[in-house]
Amino acid sequence: MSFTTSGLHHVTAIGGDPQRNADFYLRTLGLRLVKTTVNFDDPGTYHLYxxxxxxxPGSLLTFFPWRDAPRGRVGTGQATTTAFSVPEHSIGWWKQRLADADVPTSRVVNRDDEDTLHFRDPDGLQLALVAHPQGDPRDPWDTPLVPGEHAVRGLHSVTLSVTREDATAGMLTEGLGLRFAAEDGNRFRFTAGDGGPGATVDVLVTPDAPRGLVANGTVHHVAWRAPDEQTQAAWREELTDRGIEVTSIMDRQYFRSIYFREPGGTLLEIATDQPGFTIDEPLLELGQALKLPPWLEPDRERIGNALPALDLPAENNPGQQVRA
Structure with missing residues (x-):
């Protein structure tokens, strides 16, 4: 493979009520809302980053929160767990914080010297917090709600559930340039670069599990990093030459994207690192206003009126409400 990703770019999931979604990820998990926009393919719903x-890139979990979306089914052919990286000493703090927020959690499990705590968001999306023994040098978003010493550093890994691992493993290694790192029973770990938080995917083989249904409470797709548009375009050409069905390059305003499915069924994306989220609003104001791409601006009034009001916690963003 001529091209190698440096790690995860983002994970996109489907949620339900957008206010409930924002409250959980901003207040409970202490993340920052870095962009409030709409699903460019269905502008009647938000796209929250x-x-x-x-x-x-590597810190992002995004949502299409459709209020009336049917409940999804976790199973094979999809990404089933999204894990965040937290400091090694913070798992106990997080277990208590989630308990105080009435969020049920698993016991802390140690695998490959990593402490892992599993839980679900209000729509049932499977999440985990992972403390890596080597630490995570990425700077956190530090707020009064979740102090920096315990705060999420970014994505740690995703888990893909499949009925068999060989074809999926081939796509990860030959299509994305990942390398096989470890095997633990029916779990196979692949990493980008030197591995570690933000550069890891686990392939979980569950041949008897039901086929997953992507809807509310499940992951829609997993995106991997490309450094620039030129690399992405050449990467797309190489994937196509290998017989993989790949979309055209799509303008997502804050990055460019191509999409394809790995053989097990999960939708994958290769997204560029640039231009980033400050292209249309200052760093200090990220997420506070509804941002639309140029081709949707003529319909701003109609789009804004169709979206529900979204109140933001003052502790996380200076603004109190998304402004249309």
Whole structure:
């Protein structure tokens, strides 16, 4: 493979009520709302981006919160767990914080010297917090709600559930340039670069599990990093030459995207690191106003009137309400 990703760019999931979604990820998990926009393919719903201070690639979990979306089903052919990286000493603090917020959690499990705490968001999305023994040098979003010493550093990993691992493993290694790192029973770990938080995917083989249904409470797609548009375009050409069905390059305003499915069924994306989230609003004001791409601006009034009001916690963003 000529091209190698440096790690995860973002994970996009489907949620339900947008206010409940924002309250959980801003107040409970202490992430920053770095962009409030709409689903460019369905502008009647928000697209909310949560991440670190500037929304750097590798810190981002994004949502399409459809209020009337049917409940999804967790199973094979999808990304089933999204894990965040936290400081090594913070798992106990997080277990107590989630308990105080009435969020049920698993017991802390140690695997490969990493402490992991599993839980779900209000729509049932499977999440985890992982403390890596080598630490995570990424700067957190520091707020009064979640102090920096305990705050999420960014994405740690995703888990793909499949019925068999061979074809998926081939796509990860030959299509994305990942390397096989470890095997633990029916779990196979692949990493980008030197591995570690933000550069890891686990492939979980569950041949008897039901097929997943992507809807409310499940992951829609997993995005991997490309450094620039030129690399992405050449990468797309190489994937196409290998017989992989890849979309055209799509303008997502804050990055460019191509999409394809790995053989197990999960929708993957390769997204560029640039231009980033400060292209249309200052760093200090990220997420406070409804931002639309140029081709949707003529319909701003109609789009804004169709979206529900979204109140933001003052502790997380200076603004109190998204302004249309």
């Amino acid at each position: 949560y991440g670190d201070e500037s929304g750097r």
